[in-house]
Amino acid sequence: MEFSKGHGTENDFVVLPDLDVRLDLRAERVAALCDRRRGLGADGVLRVARAGALRAAGVLEALPEGVGDDDWFMDYRNGDGSIAEMCGNGVRVFAHYLRATGLEGASEFVVGSRAGARPVVVHSCDGWTADVTVQMGTVTELGTSSAIVAGQTFTGLGIDVGNPHLACVEESLTADKLAALDLTAAPAFSAAFFPHGVNVEILTPLVDGVVDMRVYERGVGETRSCGTGTVAAAAAALRADGREEGEVRVRVPGGEVLVAVRGGAAELRGPSVLVGSGRIDDDWWNALA
Ligand SMILES: N[C@@H](CCC[C@H](N)C(=O)O)C(=O)O
Numbered sequence: 001m002e003f004s005k006g007h008g009t010e011n012d013f014v015v016l017p018d019l020d021v022r023l024d025l026r027a028e029r030v031a032a033l034c035d036r037r038r039g040l041g042a043d044g045v046l047r048v049a050r051a052g053a054l055r056a057a058g059v060l061e062a063l064p065e066g067v068g069d070d071d072w073f074m075d076y077r078n079g080d081g082s083i084a085e086m087c088g089n090g091v092r093v094f095a096h097y098l099r100a101t102g103l104e105g106a107s108e109f110v111v112g113s114r115a116g117a118r119p120v121v122v123h124s125c126d127g128w129t130a131d132v133t134v135q136m137g138t139v140t141e142l143g144t145s146s147a148i149v150a151g152q153t154f155t156g157l158g159i160d161v162g163n164p165h166l167a168c169v170e171e172s173l174t175a176d177k178l179a180a181l182d183l184t185a186a187p188a189f190s191a192a193f194f195p196h197g198v199n200v201e202i203l204t205p206l207v208d209g210v211v212d213m214r215v216y217e218r219g220v221g222e223t224r225s226c227g228t229g230t231v232a233a234a235a236a237a238l239r240a241d242g243r244e245e246g247e248v249r250v251r252v253p254g255g256e257v258l259v260a261v262r263g264g265a266a267e268l269r270g271p272s273v274l275v276g277s278g279r280i281d282d283d284w285w286n287a288l289a
Helices: 027-034 051-056 088-101 175-180 227-240 282-287
Strands: 002-008 011-017 044-050 072-078 108-113 116-125 129-138 140-149 152-160 164-169 199-203 210-217 221-223 246-252 255-262 265-279
Touching (some): 044 088, 088 108, 140 199
Parallel strands (some): 072 108
């Protein structure tokens, strides 16, 4: 079983090419694969297939709006094995992988996700790095909610970008204070407000078009970046600054991305790195529960 490993601003993924959709990605297997001690280690898994093949195999019941049978589809799994609707860093790595392996010849194409179609532009690409823009779709504000992180209450804006986020702009926060925040434990949040769980972003206010952000991801834990989270953070930072649109540079522990929010939708531009590829032992994989 072939794999590649890649990351987008150090949000890392095992990429599994599975064009015939033969792999059984049950949660226990994905969790073992993503475990940094007993597996390869990653924040999540990206299965590479066409949307129609996933539907025919029963992985997708129906195709999300805007996604056609022939479109590529990023079948994303969190590190704990759960399925999430979207992954912004994952889409960049997915698009890079397709271009680098020659599976896709065009530099502009659609990547399907459970949240819908995510058109991409691969601006530059080699076997190692790429620079990719992703159309991230509609940014929907859900209202105000709060989370408790290390005993401190952070209030923020609930935002849906295909998956759920709580983006908390903390006026008193500096980059140094943010870096010192203990994000080892899962934030407490309102299950009534976020019945399907939530990704929590804590960020500094917008200054000169820049924010610093950390994230605790649903189904993973703290990661060094979250693409959908940077979109939610940018939208919340703009809103806190009295604006609905604009460009925001979002600095995360794993690097930096650029988010543009316009007309209620967002665009995410950032890097992708492919680290290497290899084979997963079939016996190891099949022996997993
Ligand atoms: N890291 C991703 C988001 C992955 C999904 C998330 N953990 C969820 O459960 O919604 C990104 O780059 O957007």
